Amino acid sequence: MASLRLALRSLGASRLYNRPFVRWCIPSSKVRAFSTKLSPPSKAVVYEQHGPPDQVTKVIDLPPVELGANDVCVKMLAAPINPSDINRIEGVYPVRPQVPAIGGYEGVGEVHALGSAVNSLSVGDWVIPSPPSFGTWQTYIVKEESIWHKINKNVPMEYAATVTVNPLTALLMLEDFVKLNSGESIVQNGATSIVGQCIIQLAKIQGIRSINIIRDRAGSEEAKEKLKRLGADEVYTESQLEVKNVKSLLGDLPEPLLGLNCVGGNAASLVLKFLRQGGTMVTYGGMSKKPITVSTSSFIFKDLSLRGFWLQKWMSSEKAKDCREMIDYILSLVQSGKLKYEMELVPFNDFSVALGRALGKLGSHPKQVIKF
C-alpha cells in the first residue's frame, strides 16, 4: 500500500478520491471481499494543472488496481492525440476532467482480466470505451464492464482507436440535421481534416455529392487530387471562390442543402454562399479562430439555419444509445476499404515527440496515435 499511497499523494490524492480516473486505481472496500484480482501497474500521461500540454504533462507510474466483480482490466493498444485532448489539457475546453487528470478521451485496448461477474467479454477481446471517457492515455485501465464495447478485431488498431471522435462526428453531422437523399449535395470547408475526409467518403457511400473547400497553400493541387481520389466531387481553394456567384461553378451539381464548417471566418461565408434556399450550416470547429458573419437577409429571405455540433454533448444525450451500432458500421467500412484516413502510430515511449507533432511544433504530420 505504501507505493499506492505515494503515487496518489503525488497526484494530490486527497482531492482525487471519487473522481472518475481515480476509480481505476483505488480499491473499493465493498468489492475487496469478493475479488482479489489486481491490474498490472500502469503508466499514464498525467497533468496536475492546465497549461501548455508539452509543459504540464508527464508520464508517471500508477500502482496496480483491484478489480471489482463487474470491472474489466484493459491493456490499451492505441489512443490518439486529438485537438480536443489538447484543449482539455490547456483548460480551454468547456467540459474537462478536474486536474490532476490522465489525458486522452478515446482509444482501443485488449481485455486483459475480468472481474468475477463479467460475462459479456473475454480475455483478448478488443474493446473501446463507448461512449468515450477521459483517461485513455495509460497502459492499463480498469473500468466497469458496461463502459466497454467489444469491436471487430479485423481493423488496424489505429482505426479502432480513432473511430469515435472524428468518423462518428462526420456520420452524425450527415444524418442528424437535414434529410439528404442520394444525388443531393453537401458543401464543407476544412475538407482535408480527418472529419472532412470522412465526410467525403461517408457521403459518397450514400450517393451524396460533396463540394469541398480547402485553404490556399503550397501543395493545394496535391491535396485536391487526394480528396478527389477519396470521392470528392469538387474541391476549391478559398481564392478560387472569390467570384461573384459561387453557384455558377456548380455545373450539374445540385445546390447543397447542408454545409459543414470547421473553420469560421471567410471559409464559413463561402459555405453559406453555396447553400441553397432553406439550407443548414453546421459548425463543429473554428480552426481560423475567426467568427462567422451572416447577413440578416440570409436568415429572413434565404431561410438559412445555423446550428452547431459537439460530439461530447451528443454523447450525453438520449441519442447516444445508438452510438455502438454506428461505431460498428464505421468499422465495417474501414474493414471493407471504404473509409480511410492517414495516421501515424508512435510508440508510447516517444509520447513527447507525438505530442510535439500534435501541437504542430514539428512541421506537418498526420494524426498522432500513441501505440502502447
Add this chain to the structure above:
Amino acid sequence: MASLRLALRSLGASRLYNRPFVRWCIPSSKVRAFSTKLSPPSKAVVYEQHGPPDQVTKVIDLPPVELGANDVCVKMLAAPINPSDINRIEGVYPVRPQVPAIGGYEGVGEVHALGSAVNSLSVGDWVIPSPPSFGTWQTYIVKEESIWHKINKNVPMEYAATVTVNPLTALLMLEDFVKLNSGESIVQNGATSIVGQCIIQLAKIQGIRSINIIRDRAGSEEAKEKLKRLGADEVYTESQLEVKNVKSLLGDLPEPLLGLNCVGGNAASLVLKFLRQGGTMVTYGGMSKKPITVSTSSFIFKDLSLRGFWLQKWMSSEKAKDCREMIDYILSLVQSGKLKYEMELVPFNDFSVALGRALGKLGSHPKQVIKF
C-alpha cells in the same frame, strides 16, 4: 370600354394581362355572359417602375371592373404603409409584383357588391385579404370570394388593416420555433417596433416574461416606461448592456430560450449573449443594415441555433391554413384591450404626406395607415 383601354394603356396594359392585380380590372369574357355587375371606378397608388417611393408612385383612376360569379367587390377602408411595402416599391424586396403594380399588401375593407355565386359574405361585412396579397392601396378591389376573410367589426379599422404583417409575425415567432412554457422568458431587440410591442403583449398573455433591448436615444426612459406599461419585464438600452456578463442583470428572470432579432450588428450580439444553452435566435429584420457576427463556440459549445422568419414565405407554406384562426385570435385580443400599438390614420387624399412620414422624411411618426 374606351376609358378602360386608356387606363390600361397608361399602365402598360399589353404587358399586364394575366398579372394578379390586372385580374381586378379586366373583365373575364368567360364570366361576362353570366354577370353584368360592375365595381365602382377605383383610385389606386400605382408605380410603373422601381425606385424611391415618393418619386415613382402616383394615384391614378382605374375604370369599373366587371364582377365574375365568384368575385367580391370590396370598398377598402384602411391599409397601412409597411416597411416591406416600401421595399417592394424600391425593388429591393426578394418577392414583389411585377411593375406596373398597385402598392400595399394588407388592409381591411367592406363588402360592396357580390358576384352571383358568392354565398359566404354579405354586403357590409368587413373583410381582409387572407393570406394578404398585393395591391391593397386602392379604393375598390375585386377579387375572388376565397381570398377574403370576414372579420369581427368590433375593432378599430386601423387594427383590422394591420393585423397580419406585424401582430401575426409576432405570434408566429413565439410559437413556431421553440416550445415556451409559462414562466419562461424571451429576449428581443428593436422592442419599440410594432412587432416588438406585440411580442411583449402576446408573451405576457402566455405567462412568458420578456427582456427587451432598445436603442440609446433621446427619450429612451419614456420608451422604457411605455414598454413596461405594455408588460415588458426588463428593458435595457444597448449601452446598459456593455457589461462583462449580461446574465448577471437577470435577477429572478430565467435565461431566455428564444431570442428575436430585427436589428443585426451589436444588438443581435446582445440577444445572443442573453440566450441560454441550446437557445434559438430568430432574425426577422435588419434595421441596422449590419450583419450578425457569431463565434464558432456559440454554435459548438453553447449549442445556439440561428434561424430566420419571413411572413411572406410562411404564408406560402402548408402552415398558412391556420392563418385565419390566428387572425381572429389576435383581433379578439385587440377587442378586449389586451393588444395595442400606436398608429396614425391619414386620409387617402394625403397619401403623399403619409408616404413621406413612412419614409422617415418628416420626423418620427407612428405607423401610417391610409384611410380610404
